[in-house]
Amino acid sequence: MSLVVVQFLTGLASASSLFLVACGLSIIFGVTRIVNFAHGSLYMLGIYVAYSTAERLMPLLGGAGFWLALPAAALLVGLIGAAMEVTVLRRLYRSHELFQLLATFGVVLIVDDIALAIWGPADLLGPRAPGFDGSIAILGSKIPEYDLVLIVLGPLVLGLLWLLFRRTRWGTLVRAATQDREMAGALGVDQKKLFTAVVFLGAFLAGLGGAMQLPREAANLGMDLNIIAEAFVVTVVGGMGSIGGAFLAALLVAELNAFGILVFPEISIVLLFLVMAVVLVLRPQGLLGKAEQAQHATHGEAEPTLAPGGRAMTAAGLLLVAALAALPTLAGGYLLGVASEILILALFAASLQFIMGVGGMISFGHAAYLGLGAYAAAILTRELGAPMEGALLAAPLAGGLGALAFGWFCVRLSGVYLAMLTLAFAQIAWSVAFQWTEVTGGDNGILGVWPSHWADSAARFYWLTLALVAAAVALLRRAVFAPFGYALRAGRDSPRRAQAVGIAVRRQQWLGFTLAGVFAGLAGGLYAFLKGSVFPDVMAIPMSVDGLVMVLLGGVQTLAGPLVGAAVYDGLKAELVTRTEFWRIIVGCVIVLLCVAFPRGLVGNLKALWQSRRGVEG
Amino acid sequence: MTSPVLEVSRIRKVFGGVVALEEVSFAVAAGEMVALIGPNGAGKSTCFNVVNGQLRPDEGHVALHGRAITGLPARKIWRLGVGRTFQVAATFASMTVMENVQMALLSRRRRLLSLWPRATRLYRGEALELLERVGAADLADRPCGQLAYGDVKRIELAIALANEPALLLMDEPTAGMAPGERAELMALTAAIAREGRIAVLFTEHDMDVVFGHADRVLVLDRGHLIAAGEADTVRNDPRVREVYLGPETLAADEAEADAPGWAAC
Numbered sequence: 001m002s003l004v005v006v007q008f009l010t011g012l013a014s015a016s017s018l019f020l021v022a023c024g025l026s027i028i029f030g031v032t033r034i035v036n037f038a039h040g041s042l043y044m045l046g047i048y049v050a051y052s053t054a055e056r057l058m059p060l061l062g063g064a065g066f067w068l069a070l071p072a073a074a075l076l077v078g079l080i081g082a083a084m085e086v087t088v089l090r091r092l093y094r095s096h097e098l099f100q101l102l103a104t105f106g107v108v109l110i111v112d113d114i115a116l117a118i119w120g121p122a123d124l125l126g127p128r129a130p131g132f133d134g135s136i137a138i139l140g141s142k143i144p145e146y147d148l149v150l151i152v153l154g155p156l157v158l159g160l161l162w163l164l165f166r167r168t169r170w171g172t173l174v175r176a177a178t179q180d181r182e183m184a185g186a187l188g189v190d191q192k193k194l195f196t197a198v199v200f201l202g203a204f205l206a207g208l209g210g211a212m213q214l215p216r217e218a219a220n221l222g223m224d225l226n227i228i229a230e231a232f233v234v235t236v237v238g239g240m241g242s243i244g245g246a247f248l249a250a251l252l253v254a255e256l257n258a259f260g261i262l263v264f265p266e267i268s269i270v271l272l273f274l275v276m277a278v279v280l281v282l283r284p285q286g287l288l289g290k291a292e293q294a295q296h297a298t299h300g301e302a303e304p305t306l307a308p309g310g311r312a313m314t315a316a317g318l319l320l321v322a323a324l325a326a327l328p329t330l331a332g333g334y335l336l337g338v339a340s341e342i343l344i345l346a347l348f349a350a351s352l353q354f355i356m357g358v359g360g361m362i363s364f365g366h367a368a369y370l371g372l373g374a375y376a377a378a379i380l381t382r383e384l385g386a387p388m389e390g391a392l393l394a395a396p397l398a399g400g401l402g403a404l405a406f407g408w409f410c411v412r413l414s415g416v417y418l419a420m421l422t423l424a425f426a427q428i429a430w431s432v433a434f435q436w437t438e439v440t441g442g443d444n445g446i447l448g449v450w451p452s453h454w455a456d457s458a459a460r461f462y463w464l465t466l467a468l469v470a471a472a473v474a475l476l477r478r479a480v481f482a483p484f485g486y487a488l489r490a491g492r493d494s495p496r497r498a499q500a501v502g503i504a505v506r507r508q509q510w511l512g513f514t515l516a517g518v519f520a521g522l523a524g525g526l527y528a529f530l531k532g533s534v535f536p537d538v539m540a541i542p543m544s545v546d547g548l549v550m551v552l553l554g555g556v557q558t559l560a561g562p563l564v565g566a567a568v569y570d571g572l573k574a575e576l577v578t579r580t581e582f583w584r585i586i587v588g589c590v591i592v593l594l595c596v597a598f599p600r601g602l603v604g605n606l607k608a609l610w611q612s613r614r615g616v617e618g
Numbered sequence: 619m620t621s622p623v624l625e626v627s628r629i630r631k632v633f634g635g636v637v638a639l640e641e642v643s644f645a646v647a648a649g650e651m652v653a654l655i656g657p658n659g660a661g662k663s664t665c666f667n668v669v670n671g672q673l674r675p676d677e678g679h680v681a682l683h684g685r686a687i688t689g690l691p692a693r694k695i696w697r698l699g700v701g702r703t704f705q706v707a708a709t710f711a712s713m714t715v716m717e718n719v720q721m722a723l724l725s726r727r728r729r730l731l732s733l734w735p736r737a738t739r740l741y742r743g744e745a746l747e748l749l750e751r752v753g754a755a756d757l758a759d760r761p762c763g764q765l766a767y768g769d770v771k772r773i774e775l776a777i778a779l780a781n782e783p784a785l786l787l788m789d790e791p792t793a794g795m796a797p798g799e800r801a802e803l804m805a806l807t808a809a810i811a812r813e814g815r816i817a818v819l820f821t822e823h824d825m826d827v828v829f830g831h832a833d834r835v836l837v838l839d840r841g842h843l844i845a846a847g848e849a850d851t852v853r854n855d856p857r858v859r860e861v862y863l864g865p866e867t868l869a870a871d872e873a874e875a876d877a878p879g880w881a882a883c
Contacts, residue, residue, distance in 0.1 A: 305761045486737040487730040497708035499692040501722040
C-alpha cells in the first residue's frame with residue numbers, strides 16, 4: 001500500500017515539469033499555429049542555465065541563491081525563446097506545417113551543439129534544494145521533500161495561467177488571437193508584439209519546467225528529445241491548445257510512467273501506448289480538445305501534377321543503375337560502404353516520400369519501420385541463426401506489420417497531429433529497443449550481423465544493395481502511377497471529393513502507410529547487414545528527421561528527389577562528422593535555411609527554374 | 619407512375635433544441651429536375667446533407683429505389699448510384715481533367731488497390747466520352763488545378779456521371795459563376811438528366827436558375843416544407859411569396875415579383 005502511495009506522489013511530482021513544458025507548447029501552438037519542436041531544447045536549456053546560475057549565486061547568497069537561480073533561468077530561457085520567435089518562427093507563420101516542424105528541429109540541433117560547447121558531454125548533477133533537501137515519512141515510506149514542492153507547483157501554475165488568461169486584458173487578447181488570428185489583427189492588436197510575448201511565455205514555462213528539475217535529475221544532452229516526445233503525447237492526449245487538457249494528460253502520463261515501472265519494468269512504455277491508443281480512438285481531438293475544423297488552408301498553391309518520366313526517363317534510370325554497378329571497379333571498400341549506405345537511405349527516403357508527397361501524410365517517426373526491419377533481421381540471424389536471405393525477407397515484413405499497427409491510429413489524425421503521433425510511436429519503439437535488454441541488447445545493441453558468405457565482400461554487398469534498392473524504388477514509382485497511388489493522391493487533394501467517388505480515404509492511407517513501412521523495413525534489413533550491428537539509434541528521432549531532410553532536400557513533390565537528397569545529405573554528413581565534433585550546428589543551420597528559403601528542395605527548385613525559363617522562351 | 623428514384627419520408631433533425639427539419643417528405647422521379655429552395659436558415663443544407671449521408675436524421679428515412687440509405691457513409695451512397703457536385707467545386711487539383719474522370723472510373727471498377735498498371739492508361743476512352751458529354755473533351759490534358767471555375771464545375775459533373783448515377787445531388791451548382799455560365803451549365807445538366815433518365819435534386823439561390831430549369835420546386839421555411847409543385851404554381855403561392863418578400867409586398871403586382879427582388883433571394 002505504501003509503495004502505491006509513494007509511486008503516486010512521485011508521479012504527481014514528475015507531472016509538474018511535464019505539464020509546464022506541454023502547456024507552453026500548447027499556448028504557443030494556439031496563437032502561432034506552430035508546433036515548436038525546439039520546446040524540449042528550451043526545457044533542457046532551463047536546467048543547464050539553472051545549474052550554472054546556482055553555481056555562481058550559491059557561494060554568494062547561500063540557499064537564497066538557489067531559489068533565485070530557478071526563476072532567473074526561466075526568464076533567460078524565455079528571452080531565448082523570444083529571440084527564436086523573431087529570427088526563425090516569424091518567417092514560418094505562413095509555411096506548410098512540415099517546414100515549421102523541420103525548421104524548429106533545426107533549432108534543436110543548433111541548441112544541442114551550443115549546450116555541448118558550453119557544458120560539455122558529461123551529465124551535470126545539480127545541488128539539492130536548500131530547505132527541502134531531506135525527506136519526510138508518509139505511511140512509513142520516505143518521500144523527498146522537494147517532490148512536495150513540485151506537486152504544489154503544477155496546480156499553482158495552472159491557477160496563475162487561468163488568472164492570466166481570464167482576468168487580464170493581455171490574456172483576453174491572447175484568447176482572441178487563438179480563436180481567430182485575422183480577426184484579432186483587424187481589431188488593432190499588434191500581432192508581432194503579441195506573438196513574441198506568447199512565445200516568451202511558452203519558453204519561460206519550458207525553462208521553468210527544466211530549472212525545477214535541477215535537484216531531481218542530472219542535466220544531460222538527451223533531455224530535449226525525451227521530454228519533447230512525452231510532451232507531444234501529452235498534447236495529443238490532452239487536446240491541442242487546451243491548458244486544462246495538458247494538465248490532465250500530464251498527470252495521466254506521469255502516473256502511468258510511475259506505475260508502469262511497477263507492473264512491466266522492462267517495457268513500461270507499452271502502457272503509455274495503450275492509453276494513448278484508447279484515448280485517440282474514443283476522442284481523436286484529445287481529452288479536452290475541440291474538434292479541429294476541416295484542414296488548415298496553409299498549402300498556398302495546388303500541388304503540381306505528376307507524370308511518369310516516359311521512355312527517356314526510364315532509359316536514364318537504367319543508365320544510372322548501370323553506372324552505379326560499375327562503381328566497384330573504381331572505388332575501394334570505404335567508399336563502397338558509403339555508397340551502399342547512401343543507396344539504403346535513398347530507399348528509406350523514397351518510402352517516406354511516398355506517404356508524404358503522394359499521401360500527404362507527414363511522418364516524423366518513419367525511422368520506426370527502418371528500425372523494426374533492422375532489428376527483425378538482426379534478431380533472426382543472431383538469435384535464431386537464420387541466413388541473410390531469410391532475414392532480408394523478414395525485414396520488410398516486420399516494417400510492414402509495425403506500420404500496419406501504428407498506421408491504424410495515425411490515419412485517424414491529419415496534419416500536424418499526425419506528425420506528432422508518428423513521432424510518439426517511433427519514440428515508443430525506440431524505448432522498447434532501449435529497455436528490453438534480453439531481446440534487443442538495449443544500449444549495447446546486437447553485434448555480429450554479417451551477410452551470407454556469397455555477399456560478404458564490400459563490392460558484392462554493394463551490388464546486392466544496388467539490385468534490391470533499384471528494384472524497390474522502381475516498384476514504389478510504379479505504385480505512385482498505379483491506381484493505388486492515384487487513389488492515395490485523390491485522398492490528399494480533396495478528401496471530400498474522394499469520398500464522393502467511393503474511395504475509402506482512411507483505408508487507402510492506412511495501406512499506403514503500411515506499404516511505406518514495408519520498403520522502410522527492407523532498407524532497415526540491408527542497413528543491419530551493412531553495419532554488422534543494430535543499435536536503438538536506428539529508430540531514434542534524429543534518424544526520422546534525417547529521412548525528412550533528405551526528402552526535403554530533393555523536394556517533396558519530386559519523385560527523383562529522395563535519391564538526390566540522400567546522396568547530398570548523407571555524403572555531406574559523412575564528410576562533416578569526420579571533420580568536426582560540432583556538425584549538428586551546421587546541419588541545423590542548413591535545415592533552418594532550407595525551410596525558410598527553399599521549401600521546394602534542390603530538385604524541385606531546379607525544376608521550377610527550368611520550367612519558368614521554358615515558359616519565358618515559349 | 620413508376621416508383622420514384624429518391625424518396626424522403628418524414629425526416630426530422632434537431633440541433634441542440636433547434637428544430638432544423640420537421641416532417642419533411644418528398645420524392646424525385648427519374649429524369650426529373652427538382653429544386654430545393656428557401657431563405658437562409660430554412661434547412662436546405664441540412665436537408666441536402668441528410669439525403670447525401672453527411673447527416674443522420676433523428677427520425678424518418680431516405681430511400682434510393684426503395685432501398686434505405688439513411689446515414690450510410692458518402693462513399694457507399696455513391697456506389698449505390700448517387701453522384702454529387704459541391705457548392706465549392708471539389709476536384710483533384712494535382713491531376714489532369716482526364717485523370718479526374720479516370721479516378722472515378724477506377725473506383726467504380728474497384729481497382730483502387732492495384733499496384734501495377736499505369737492508371738492513366740485505364741478507361742481512357744470511357745473518360746473521354748464522359749468529358750464529351752459535358753463538352754469538355756478539349757480540356758482533357760489540362761491540370762484541373764488551373765481551370766477556370768466554370769470549367770471545374772463541368773468537370774465535377776463529368777466525375778459525378780462516371781458511376782452512371784440514378785440520382786444527381788447538386789449543392790448550389792451555379793454558386794460563384796457568371797450569369798451566362800449559369801444558364802449554360804443548367805441547360806447542360808437538364809439535357810443530360812433527360813437523356814439519361816437521371817433524377818436531379820439541387821439547391822439554388824438564383825431564382826432565374828430555379829424557375830428556368832426545375833421541373834418542380836420544393837420550398838422550405840424554418841424546417842417545414844411549405845410548398846411543392848411546378849414552378850408556376852410555387853411562384854404564385856402566397857405563402858412562398860410571404861416567406862421571400864415579406865407580408866407587406868403581398869399586394870405587389872406580378873411584374874415586381876419577377877424583378878431583381880426575386881433574383882437576389
